[in-house]
Amino acid sequence: MSFDVPEDRNYLESHEWTTLEEDTVTVGITDFAQDELGDVVFVELPSEGDTVTAGDTFGVIESIKAVSDLYAPVSGEVTAVNEALFDQPELVNDDPFGDGWMLKINVSDDDTSDSLLTAAEYADQIA
Amino acid sequence: MIYEQARYTEGEDKHEPLLSEKDDTTINVGGDDSPLPDSLTRDELSLPALSEPEIARHYTRLSQMNWSIESGPYPLGSCTMKYNPKFTEDIAADPSAAIHPDRRAETAQGNLGMLYGLQEFLGTIGGMDAVTLQPPAGAAGEFTGILVAKAYHEAHGNDKSEVIIPASAHGTNFATAAMAGYEVVELPSAEDGRVDVDALEAAVSEDTAALMLTNPNTVGLFERDIVEIAEMVHDVGGLLYYDGANLNALLGRGRPGDMGFDIMHYNVHKTFATPHGGGGPGAGPVGVVEKLAPYLPSPQVEQTDNGFELFEPEQSIGKVHGFSGNWLVLIKAYAYIARLGDEGLLDASAKAVLNANYLASQIDLEVPYGPFHHEFAATAGDRDAADLAKRMLDFGVHPPTTKWPEMVPEAMLTEPTEIENQASLDDLAEAFNIAFGDSEDAIQQAPSRTTAKRIDQASAARNPRLSWHRLK
Amino acid sequence: MTNGHTDGSPFAPHTDEETAEMLDILGVEQEADLFDIPGDVAFDGKLGIDSRTEQEIRTELSRLFGRNDELVEFMGRGHYAHYVPSIVNHLSLRAEFLTSYTQYQPEITQGFLQVLFEYQSMLVELTGLPIANCSMYDAATSLAEASLLANRVRSTSGDTVLVPEQLRSGKRSVLENYVAGVDMQIETYAMDDGNASIEDIQSVVGDETVAIYAENPTLRGTIEESLSEIGAIAHENDALFILGSDLVALSLLQEPKSVGADVVVGEAGVLGLGSSYGMGLGIFATKEEFLRQVPGRLVGVSEDADDRRAYTLTLQTREQHIRKERATSNICTNQAWVALRTAIHTAWLGPDGLVSLAEDSVTNAASLASDIDEISGYRAPVHDRHHFREFVVRTDQPATAIASDLEAEGFAVHVVGEHELQVCITDVNVHAADELVAAFLEVRQ
Structure with missing residues (x-):
C-alpha cells in the first residue's frame, strides 16, 4: 500500500508532519499514521496559549484499537487548535494533511528542534 | 452448521426496547410521609415500573439474543470456556452457606471448612505451599502476587524496581506491574516463540523483582527452558511469577511449584469451570512457596484441634478485597475439582490438548508455532483475522480470540477446551474454513445471521452514549 | 463417558473410539505424546484428590455448610x-447469561450488552452522574480505583486522600494496597457523633489533598447531614469528592450529584445478591470530564449495518488489553453477572x-x-x-x-x-x- 507523503512539508520519525509559515508551525499526523491507527475516535490537544516543547508529548490520539502520544516538532506557544477534531475526530482519517491538522505553534526563540525529516527521508522510513 | 440468532425487532431502528422505553415512571421522594427531613433526601427518582411478567419477558428475550457456552463452541484463546456443571450452582445456592462475612469463626465452621479444603486442593494442583482465596479475579490475583513479592523484597532489604514480562504476555501483567509501582521491562520472544533466554540473561539484574510468565505461553508452547529461566531469575534475587491463565494444559502433568515458580494465580473461572457470567465474577486465588506465605493477604484459614480458624499471616500485605472474595465462585470451583479428582483432572488436560491439536489439523489456516498444547495461534495470513471472526459467527460457533498475541500476524488464538467432541470440532473447523475461503465481499457483509449486523465501533467511541438518558 | 464414571472428566464427551480416531489422525499413540513437558518438571498426576460423584459432593458440602451455626x-x-425475589435466580441462571463470556463479539451478545447498558443507566439515574461503568469487584476496590483516578487527574496538586476515621479496616487495607504503587498517602478525619466532622476535615485538608472520601450512610449507620459542605471543601481545595453509598440508600438519600460528588463508589450487590459471605458488586460512577480515566468496562450505543441501535463495549483503549502498563486499571474479569442480578432486582422493585x-x-x-x-x-x-x-x-x-x-x-x-x-x-x-x-x-x- 502506498501513502501520501506531500513534498511541501517536514516529518518526524513519530509520524507527525509540520509546515512552517513565517514563525508558525502547523502540526498533524501523516497518512501512514492514520492508517496504522485505524478509525480515530478521540484527540486530546493542548489549549491555546499553552507551551509545548520539542520532542515532548503535546497530546494523545485514540482509535478503536490503539492509543498514541503526539510529539511536538518544535517548542513554542500554541496559537491555534483544530477544535473541529473534538466533534469530528474522523477528519484525521479523511484528510490527515488538510482538515485533520491539529495545532499551530508559534516557534519560540529558544527552539531547539532539529533533525526533522524531509519527505523523501520519511517516505523511506515507512517504505 | 447454520445459525440464526433470535432477533426481536421493534420498528426500523431497534431490537428489544430498553426497560426505560417500556416504562419511565418518576416519583417524588421525601415529603410529608418520608421518615427523613427533605434536606436529607433526594427530590425524585425515575425508573421503569413494570410488572413481573413484563420483566421476565424482557430478560428472557435478551438471553435469547446472547451466545453462551451452552449455545455452542466458544473457543476463545486464553479464556478457557468450559461447560459449567449445573450441580455446582445448586451447591452454591445452599442457604446454610449464605452467611455474613463478619461471623465469628466458631459459628462459620462450614464456610471456613470449604475455604480450607479449596486452599488445599489448589496448593496441591499448583505445587504451592500456601494459598489465598481472596483475590476476586485473575487480574486481582496478579496484583496480590506482585504485592506479596514486593513485601518480601522490602522485608529483605532488596532494592528492586523492575518486573520483566514477555512481549506476548496478557495485557493484565503489564498493567498489574505498573499498578504495584514497578517499571516494566518487556522481553522479546525468541524465533521459536518461547522466551529468548539470551535476552532474559541481558534483562535480569539486581533490579529484577520478578519475572511474570505464562506456561504454556500465549501461543500454547511449553517453556522448555523453565528450570534455567528460574535459575537466572533466582540468581539475581528475583521471584518467578506464574500467570495461571493456561493452567488447563498442565492439570496433573506439571506443577508450577515444581518448575521453580514462587508465586502463581489460578483463574478458577477458566481452569475450574466456574461460569464466566458475561464477564465475571471470577476468582483469582494465589499460591506461594513457603518463604512467601507470611506475606499473604489476611485472613487465612487453618485447621487446628479446635476446628477451622482464621489467622493473620505474620507480615501480611493486608487485604485485596473488602471481605473474602467471590465466595459463590469459590464454592463452584471446589465442587468441580472434587468431581474430577486426579483422574478427571488428568483427563481434562489430555482432552483439551487433544482437541486443540485435532482442530488445528482440520483447518486450512497455518499454525506457525508448535508443538502447542491446549491452544494454538493460527494465522489468517493476508486476511483480516477480525473480519474472518465476524463471518464465523454465522455458523453456530463463537470465533477465537483475534489479532493477539501480536507475534503471530493476524492471529486467531483458539482454545476449544476438553468439552467439545469430534463432531463439534469438525463444525468449528468448517466455520474456520468457510470463512477463510470466502470472498472479501462475503466477509465484509458478515455477520448476517446474528441479532445485530456488523456494529460500527467508531461511532460508539466518537460519540459515547453510555446510558439511556443519552438516548432520550 | 457417562455421568456414572469416575475415571476421567465427566465433562469431556469423547468416546474411546472417537479418541482413538482423533489420535490416529494426528499420528500419535496416546494423548501424552502431544505434551511437550520435559521430564524433570513433569508431574505424575498423583494429586491425592479422590473423584466423587455429583451426589456425593452435594451431600459432602451440604453437611459441611450445616456446620455453620444457625443464627x-x-x-x-x-x-x-x-x-432477593425468585425471579432474580430464575432469569440470571439462564445459561445464555450465566455461561457467556465478555462481549468481545458484540453482534452475537446483544442481550448481555443491553443488560449491562441498562444497569449503567440505573446507576446514572441513582447517582445523577452521567458515566457509570458496568462493575468493579466490590465497594473497597471501587474506592481504591476512585482514589487512583483522583490521583491521575489531580496529580499536580498532591497525593493525599482523606478518609473517615470510621472506615472498615478491610476497606482501608485494600485502599492502602492500591495506592501504595503510586506513593499516595492516606489521612483520616475525625467523626462527630457518628458523622464526618466538618471542622476536622477543614483542619486536615490541604494543597496535597487530591480527594476527600465520605460515606452515606456511614459505617455506623448514621445519615450524613453535611455532604454539600464536604463537596464544597473538596472543590475549594482542587480535590475530588468521592462518595460511598449503596444502591438502596441512593434511592432515598441526597442525590450525589446535588452534593457535588465527583465519583460515586459503594456496593450495588445489596440488591440481587443477598448474603453471600462478602461477595459484592462495586459501583463506579463519575462525571463526563473523567470519562477517559474510568477503570473497567463501559457499554455504549452504536448502530449496526442495518442502522439499528446496537450495543458494544466501548472506549476500550483505556483498558489493559490495549494500553498495557498505561491502562487506567488492570481490571478485566469483573462482576457482570452480579450486575445482571442487581438490574433484575432493581427493575422488579x-x-x-x-x-x-x-x-x-x-x-x-x-x-x-x-x-x-x-x-x-x-x-x-x-x-x-x-x-x-x-x-x-x-x-x-x-x-x-x-x-x-x-x-x-x-x-x-x-x-x-x-x-x-x-x-x-x-x-x-x-x-x-x-x-x-x-x-x-x-x-x-
Whole structure:
C-alpha cells in the first residue's frame, strides 16, 4: 500500500508532519499514521496559549484499537487548535494533511528542534 | 452448521426496547410521609415500573439474543470456556452457606471448612505451599502476587524496581506491574516463540523483582527452558511469577511449584469451570512457596484441634478485597475439582490438548508455532483475522480470540477446551474454513445471521452514549 | 463417558473410539505424546484428590455448610442482605447469561450488552452522574480505583486522600494496597457523633489533598447531614469528592450529584445478591470530564449495518488489553453477572418498591433502636442522628459477653467496641426483630 507523503512539508520519525509559515508551525499526523491507527475516535490537544516543547508529548490520539502520544516538532506557544477534531475526530482519517491538522505553534526563540525529516527521508522510513 | 440468532425487532431502528422505553415512571421522594427531613433526601427518582411478567419477558428475550457456552463452541484463546456443571450452582445456592462475612469463626465452621479444603486442593494442583482465596479475579490475583513479592523484597532489604514480562504476555501483567509501582521491562520472544533466554540473561539484574510468565505461553508452547529461566531469575534475587491463565494444559502433568515458580494465580473461572457470567465474577486465588506465605493477604484459614480458624499471616500485605472474595465462585470451583479428582483432572488436560491439536489439523489456516498444547495461534495470513471472526459467527460457533498475541500476524488464538467432541470440532473447523475461503465481499457483509449486523465501533467511541438518558 | 464414571472428566464427551480416531489422525499413540513437558518438571498426576460423584459432593458440602451455626443475623457494616425475589435466580441462571463470556463479539451478545447498558443507566439515574461503568469487584476496590483516578487527574496538586476515621479496616487495607504503587498517602478525619466532622476535615485538608472520601450512610449507620459542605471543601481545595453509598440508600438519600460528588463508589450487590459471605458488586460512577480515566468496562450505543441501535463495549483503549502498563486499571474479569442480578432486582422493585425498601431501612432501624433503648442496660442509638438499616448500641456490660449470650439465643450482631454492639435490620430479618429485643432483655445481667 502506498501513502501520501506531500513534498511541501517536514516529518518526524513519530509520524507527525509540520509546515512552517513565517514563525508558525502547523502540526498533524501523516497518512501512514492514520492508517496504522485505524478509525480515530478521540484527540486530546493542548489549549491555546499553552507551551509545548520539542520532542515532548503535546497530546494523545485514540482509535478503536490503539492509543498514541503526539510529539511536538518544535517548542513554542500554541496559537491555534483544530477544535473541529473534538466533534469530528474522523477528519484525521479523511484528510490527515488538510482538515485533520491539529495545532499551530508559534516557534519560540529558544527552539531547539532539529533533525526533522524531509519527505523523501520519511517516505523511506515507512517504505 | 447454520445459525440464526433470535432477533426481536421493534420498528426500523431497534431490537428489544430498553426497560426505560417500556416504562419511565418518576416519583417524588421525601415529603410529608418520608421518615427523613427533605434536606436529607433526594427530590425524585425515575425508573421503569413494570410488572413481573413484563420483566421476565424482557430478560428472557435478551438471553435469547446472547451466545453462551451452552449455545455452542466458544473457543476463545486464553479464556478457557468450559461447560459449567449445573450441580455446582445448586451447591452454591445452599442457604446454610449464605452467611455474613463478619461471623465469628466458631459459628462459620462450614464456610471456613470449604475455604480450607479449596486452599488445599489448589496448593496441591499448583505445587504451592500456601494459598489465598481472596483475590476476586485473575487480574486481582496478579496484583496480590506482585504485592506479596514486593513485601518480601522490602522485608529483605532488596532494592528492586523492575518486573520483566514477555512481549506476548496478557495485557493484565503489564498493567498489574505498573499498578504495584514497578517499571516494566518487556522481553522479546525468541524465533521459536518461547522466551529468548539470551535476552532474559541481558534483562535480569539486581533490579529484577520478578519475572511474570505464562506456561504454556500465549501461543500454547511449553517453556522448555523453565528450570534455567528460574535459575537466572533466582540468581539475581528475583521471584518467578506464574500467570495461571493456561493452567488447563498442565492439570496433573506439571506443577508450577515444581518448575521453580514462587508465586502463581489460578483463574478458577477458566481452569475450574466456574461460569464466566458475561464477564465475571471470577476468582483469582494465589499460591506461594513457603518463604512467601507470611506475606499473604489476611485472613487465612487453618485447621487446628479446635476446628477451622482464621489467622493473620505474620507480615501480611493486608487485604485485596473488602471481605473474602467471590465466595459463590469459590464454592463452584471446589465442587468441580472434587468431581474430577486426579483422574478427571488428568483427563481434562489430555482432552483439551487433544482437541486443540485435532482442530488445528482440520483447518486450512497455518499454525506457525508448535508443538502447542491446549491452544494454538493460527494465522489468517493476508486476511483480516477480525473480519474472518465476524463471518464465523454465522455458523453456530463463537470465533477465537483475534489479532493477539501480536507475534503471530493476524492471529486467531483458539482454545476449544476438553468439552467439545469430534463432531463439534469438525463444525468449528468448517466455520474456520468457510470463512477463510470466502470472498472479501462475503466477509465484509458478515455477520448476517446474528441479532445485530456488523456494529460500527467508531461511532460508539466518537460519540459515547453510555446510558439511556443519552438516548432520550 | 457417562455421568456414572469416575475415571476421567465427566465433562469431556469423547468416546474411546472417537479418541482413538482423533489420535490416529494426528499420528500419535496416546494423548501424552502431544505434551511437550520435559521430564524433570513433569508431574505424575498423583494429586491425592479422590473423584466423587455429583451426589456425593452435594451431600459432602451440604453437611459441611450445616456446620455453620444457625443464627438470625442482624449484621451489616458493608455487607447487607435484602430479600432477593425468585425471579432474580430464575432469569440470571439462564445459561445464555450465566455461561457467556465478555462481549468481545458484540453482534452475537446483544442481550448481555443491553443488560449491562441498562444497569449503567440505573446507576446514572441513582447517582445523577452521567458515566457509570458496568462493575468493579466490590465497594473497597471501587474506592481504591476512585482514589487512583483522583490521583491521575489531580496529580499536580498532591497525593493525599482523606478518609473517615470510621472506615472498615478491610476497606482501608485494600485502599492502602492500591495506592501504595503510586506513593499516595492516606489521612483520616475525625467523626462527630457518628458523622464526618466538618471542622476536622477543614483542619486536615490541604494543597496535597487530591480527594476527600465520605460515606452515606456511614459505617455506623448514621445519615450524613453535611455532604454539600464536604463537596464544597473538596472543590475549594482542587480535590475530588468521592462518595460511598449503596444502591438502596441512593434511592432515598441526597442525590450525589446535588452534593457535588465527583465519583460515586459503594456496593450495588445489596440488591440481587443477598448474603453471600462478602461477595459484592462495586459501583463506579463519575462525571463526563473523567470519562477517559474510568477503570473497567463501559457499554455504549452504536448502530449496526442495518442502522439499528446496537450495543458494544466501548472506549476500550483505556483498558489493559490495549494500553498495557498505561491502562487506567488492570481490571478485566469483573462482576457482570452480579450486575445482571442487581438490574433484575432493581427493575422488579421499580421506583416505588425501591424507595419503600429504603424508607423501611430508616423506620425499622429507628423502631428497633427505640425498643432496645427501652431496656435498661442499653442505650440505642448511640448517635443522635438519623440511621439507615443499622445503629450502634451502648451496653453497660462488656459487649463481647452480650454478643456471646445473644449468640446462644440464636442471634448474631457485631461487636464494635468494648461496650458497643452494632445491629442491622433489613426486610430479611425484620420478622425476628421482636425476638431479638426479647433476647436483649433476656441476656441483660
